[in-house]
Amino acid sequence: MNTTLKEGINWVGYVDWTVRDFHGYKTESGSTYNSYLIEDEKCAVIDAVKAPYVGTLIEHIKAFIPLENIDYVVCNHAEPDHSGGLPGLMAACPQAELVCNAKCKTALEMHFDTSNWKWRVVGDGDAISLGKRTLSFVNTPMVHWPESMFTYVPEEKLLFSMDAFGQHYASAFRFDDEESLDVILQEAKSYYANIVMLYGRPISQTMERAAEMDIEMIAPSHGVIWRSHIKEVFEAYQNYVVCKPRPKIIVLYATMWKSTEKMAEAILEGAQECAVEAQFFNVDSTHATKIVTEVLDCAAIAIGSPTLNNSLMPNMAGVLCYMSGLRPTNKKGFAFGSYGWSRRGGAAAVEESMKEMKIELMRDPIRAQYVPTPEVLEECREAGRMLGKYAEQYK
Numbered sequence: 001m002n003t004t005l006k007e008g009i010n011w012v013g014y015v016d017w018t019v020r021d022f023h024g025y026k027t028e029s030g031s032t033y034n035s036y037l038i039e040d041e042k043c044a045v046i047d048a049v050k051a052p053y054v055g056t057l058i059e060h061i062k063a064f065i066p067l068e069n070i071d072y073v074v075c076n077h078a079e080p081d082h083s084g085g086l087p088g089l090m091a092a093c094p095q096a097e098l099v100c101n102a103k104c105k106t107a108l109e110m111h112f113d114t115s116n117w118k119w120r121v122v123g124d125g126d127a128i129s130l131g132k133r134t135l136s137f138v139n140t141p142m143v144h145w146p147e148s149m150f151t152y153v154p155e156e157k158l159l160f161s162m163d164a165f166g167q168h169y170a171s172a173f174r175f176d177d178e179e180s181l182d183v184i185l186q187e188a189k190s191y192y193a194n195i196v197m198l199y200g201r202p203i204s205q206t207m208e209r210a211a212e213m214d215i216e217m218i219a220p221s222h223g224v225i226w227r228s229h230i231k232e233v234f235e236a237y238q239n240y241v242v243c244k245p246r247p248k249i250i251v252l253y254a255t256m257w258k259s260t261e262k263m264a265e266a267i268l269e270g271a272q273e274c275a276v277e278a279q280f281f282n283v284d285s286t287h288a289t290k291i292v293t294e295v296l297d298c299a300a301i302a303i304g305s306p307t308l309n310n311s312l313m314p315n316m317a318g319v320l321c322y323m324s325g326l327r328p329t330n331k332k333g334f335a336f337g338s339y340g341w342s343r344r345g346g347a348a349a350v351e352e353s354m355k356e357m358k359i360e361l362m363r364d365p366i367r368a369q370y371v372p373t374p375e376v377l378e379e380c381r382e383a384g385r386m387l388g389k390y391a392e393q394y395k
């Protein structure tokens with residue numbers, strides 16, 4: 001495996017092939033926790049790994065230099081998938097100073113016993129010389145947590161971007177040009193949608209700062225390192241930060257006795273009369289991770305649930321709760337659903353949730369009492385055509 005980013009700079013992290021649940025994110029492709037070693041007159045490790053894998057991180061470092069030679073351990077982000085290995089690493093590196101910003105220091109002190117750590121607290125724009133190279137620090141609050149920070153090495157045109165531009169993707173390869181571009185961009189999209197979609201504005205501000213830097217390589221803390229497709233991932237992020245719609249619609253639904261499903265199928269039929277991509281998800285068979293990944297770039301969405309105990313189906317409620325936390329923007333749509341005897345819950349509850357998410361409503365909810373009549377199914381088809389026609393403008 002080629003781990004060399006630049007002469008004297010190596011990946012020393014951990015490939016997590018088997019993780020499938022990452023705080024609720026369904027990581028079908030596993031993940032990596034990327035740590036990097038910079039050898040210079042002074043040596044630095046950039047970020048650590050999840051706690052159980054610190055032994056592997058230490059072995060990887062020792063393959064290059066003795067641990068006594070580590071002068072700095074930089075923590076760009078206090079989340080435990082990167083910081084969990086810090087107690088073990090700091091204990092093993094007697095000379096090392098922990099380099100981070102003030103907010104990160106506070107967060108690390110809350111997570112771990114840091115009483116024996118030596119600290120070097122840095123602010124935005126501060127720099128540390130390693131000899132031939134410089135570590136330059138850029139605060140990037142809310143990309144992904146308040147203490148998040150980039151570390152930039154100007155002499156190498158190398159950006160350690162922490163969670164930004166990352167992917168939950170385990171692979172034998174470390175670089176973007178060793179992989180299928182479609183696959184890694186899809187993983188980057190899924191990562192963006194599920195981890196940072198709600199921070200579009202701070203990410204967009206960070207992108208503006210990154211655009212001012214001379215960058216030849218972006219080394220995120222998960223997934224492959226970007227060296228040949230920086231332009232492509234930057235362009236993708238420019239679309240993600242505004243949830244830019246594509247000519248695509250989604251029909252998302254739950255059902256008990258298939259009435260809401262019949263309505264969903266009729267909506268899909270109508271939408272398919274238009275020249276747009278259409279996706280059809282039952283919440284019981286499609287994980288929320290996939291659903292929000294696809295919502296990121298849809299133009300319009302129809303969401304349906306039957307009424308259950310004056311409310312909506314719990315699985316749909318879970319997906320809507322997750323989606324509303326991630327706050328997709330720039331979407332239109334409507335609600336639908338079957339009910340038995342009351343107009344509370346069901347489609348009304350879905351519509352409430354869509355309003356909360358600021359999804360622009362294109363019409364009133366479509367309702368069917370028990371089983372949809374041919375008239376209701378035609379109403380669904382017509383509403384599907386309306387969704388499709390709206391999405392067509394993004395071609």
Ligand SMILES: Cc1cc2nc3c(=O)[nH]c(=O)nc-3n(C[C@H](O)[C@H](O)[C@H](O)COP(=O)(O)O)c2cc1C
Pocket residue numbers: 254255256257258259260261305306307308309310311338339340341342343345369370371
């Ligand atoms: C356990 C259960 C609870 C229900 N609770 C309500 C309710 O509170 N209000 C209502 O109007 N209908 C209620 N219904 C009726 C369903 O909403 C109705 O059967 C609907 O057609 C189901 O749609 P589906 O075929 O898409 O599952 C309930 C049905 C079941 C099985």
